[in-house]
Amino acid sequence: MPMEPTAAIEVIAYNWVPPLARGQVRDLRARWALEEIGLPYRTRLFDVRNKPDALYALQPFGQVPAYCEGAVQLFECGAIALHIAEKDERLLPRDPIGRGRATSWLFAALNSIDPLVLSLIVARVHGEAKGWAAGARETIVPMLEARLQRLADALGGKDWLDTRFTVADLMMVATLRAINRDLVAMPEPIAAYVARGEARPAFQAALAAQFADFIPEEQELPA
Amino acid sequence: MPMEPTAAIEVIAYNWVPPLARGQVRDLRARWALEEIGLPYRTRLFDVRNKPDALYALQPFGQVPAYCEGAVQLFECGAIALHIAEKDERLLPRDPIGRGRATSWLFAALNSIDPLVLSLIVARVHGEAKGWAAGARETIVPMLEARLQRLADALGGKDWLDTRFTVADLMMVATLRAINRDLVAMPEPIAAYVARGEARPAFQAALAAQFADFIPEEQELPA
Numbered sequence: 422m423p424m425e426p427t428a429a430i431e432v433i434a435y436n437w438v439p440p441l442a443r444g445q446v447r448d449l450r451a452r453w454a455l456e457e458i459g460l461p462y463r464t465r466l467f468d469v470r471n472k473p474d475a476l477y478a479l480q481p482f483g484q485v486p487a488y489c490e491g492a493v494q495l496f497e498c499g500a501i502a503l504h505i506a507e508k509d510e511r512l513l514p515r516d517p518i519g520r521g522r523a524t525s526w527l528f529a530a531l532n533s534i535d536p537l538v539l540s541l542i543v544a545r546v547h548g549e550a551k552g553w554a555a556g557a558r559e560t561i562v563p564m565l566e567a568r569l570q571r572l573a574d575a576l577g578g579k580d581w582l583d584t585r586f587t588v589a590d591l592m593m594v595a596t597l598r599a600i601n602r603d604l605v606a607m608p609e610p611i612a613a614y615v616a617r618g619e620a621r622p623a624f625q626a627a628l629a630a631q632f633a634d635f636i637p638e639e640q641e642l643p644a
Numbered sequence: 645m646p647m648e649p650t651a652a653i654e655v656i657a658y659n660w661v662p663p664l665a666r667g668q669v670r671d672l673r674a675r676w677a678l679e680e681i682g683l684p685y686r687t688r689l690f691d692v693r694n695k696p697d698a699l700y701a702l703q704p705f706g707q708v709p710a711y712c713e714g715a716v717q718l719f720e721c722g723a724i725a726l727h728i729a730e731k732d733e734r735l736l737p738r739d740p741i742g743r744g745r746a747t748s749w750l751f752a753a754l755n756s757i758d759p760l761v762l763s764l765i766v767a768r769v770h771g772e773a774k775g776w777a778a779g780a781r782e783t784i785v786p787m788l789e790a791r792l793q794r795l796a797d798a799l800g801g802k803d804w805l806d807t808r809f810t811v812a813d814l815m816m817v818a819t820l821r822a823i824n825r826d827l828v829a830m831p832e833p834i835a836a837y838v839a840r841g842e843a844r845p846a847f848q849a850a851l852a853a854q855f856a857d858f859i860p861e862e863q864e865l866p867a
Contacts, residue, residue, distance in 0.1 A: 482752075494748075499751035521717060557767070
């Protein structure tokens with residue numbers, strides 16, 4: 422995997438998150454993009470339970486990922502993925518038509534699919550005990566299912582949203598992975614699409630690298 | 645205003661939405677970006693109550709805006725705004741440091757602020773009658789208020805997120821405008837920031853152009 426302690430690119434990530442969040446934290450998307458084009462990076466790690474001012478200086482909302490490359494500082498997984506993709510046409514086509522399709526789907530993942538996924542996660546985490554999760558799901562699940570069906574239509578029989586894998590697929594697959602399939606009817610072509618993304622060696626390397634940066638359970642600090 | 649029937653750029657928008665949505669539909673963001681740099685455009689209009697296949701061919705989820713410029717087709721207001729911004733450094737700095745800040749905040753508007761705003765809108769529209777809106781608000785409002793406070797910190801005493809207006813401010817102001825201030829405590833610097841954005845001549849021209857494209861009420865088709 423292209424992790425190198427002296428690399429010019431630094432990805433800001435966590436060294437501890439609750440077990441359920443492991444493999445889902447969004448620095449995975451930055452790592453995956455870097456792995457796809459073989460760019461080495463190092464990491465700077467924070468504990469999600471104890472966020473210092475240094476994290477807020479890198480990411481205004483105290484989230485991860487953030488990204489440093491010389492004097493360039495980025496935050497938001499979309500901005501970071503796009504910045505990395507600009508470096509290599511394997512992630513972002515150079516022709517304006519292909520570029521337009523890729524950026525459109527990149528934003529669609531983050532602004533047309535992800536908000537509904539996040540709403541369901543917030544409802545599950547915060548609404549179950551307080552009795553509003555079921556009502557929220559009754560509204561939001563059909564909205565998300567309708568969008569997943571449109572996404573399946575857009576895929577058609579293709580492996581990827583365009584004629585080949587791009588940063589749009591990276592972001593869409595990463596977004597779809599957070600869907601709780603017990604709650605949402607996932608069209609078979611979408612489930613297969615997610616599996617295709619997860620099967621990519623670069624995804625597997627990124628996932629392993631995220632897990633390698635977590636403190637082992639026996640060394641966990643008290644919450 | 646730079647609307648021209650023969651312009652090379654076409655913005656796909658609605659010719660009818662419910663009165664409460666007028667001035668909030670997201671083609672406003674594309675129009676605003678074009679107005680900021682004086683680029684002429686024409687519009688192609690659909691009725692939100694009756695979406696034909698032609699709209700889904702332009703926008704996979706049947707939303708607006710979509711955008712055509714020769715053979716380049718885009719959808720998602722973020723992708724469209726970024727595409728327009730790439731044309732002119734008044735919207736997107738050319739230096740990599742400034743560009744990184746602008747794209748980071750552009751994505752932050754759409755993926756760190758907007759999902760919480762959308763959750764509150766969905767709760768208001770769908771959850772009031774079904775009894776889950778208050779519970780959802782109890783969770784989501786503090787989350788959004790915390791992010792607005794961090795946004796105010798990032799603004800500091802500045803007029804804009806960077807040393808001058810960029811596409812990031814355009815998207816952030818457009819996103820913040822959708823917040824129902826009766827429900828959310830809006831820090832004074834954020835309210836002033838939104839007012840500064842809305843006072844820009846390009847915003848006012850875009851808003852007027854969106855309203856001008858709506859069918860007058862007396863000509864409305866039955867729903």
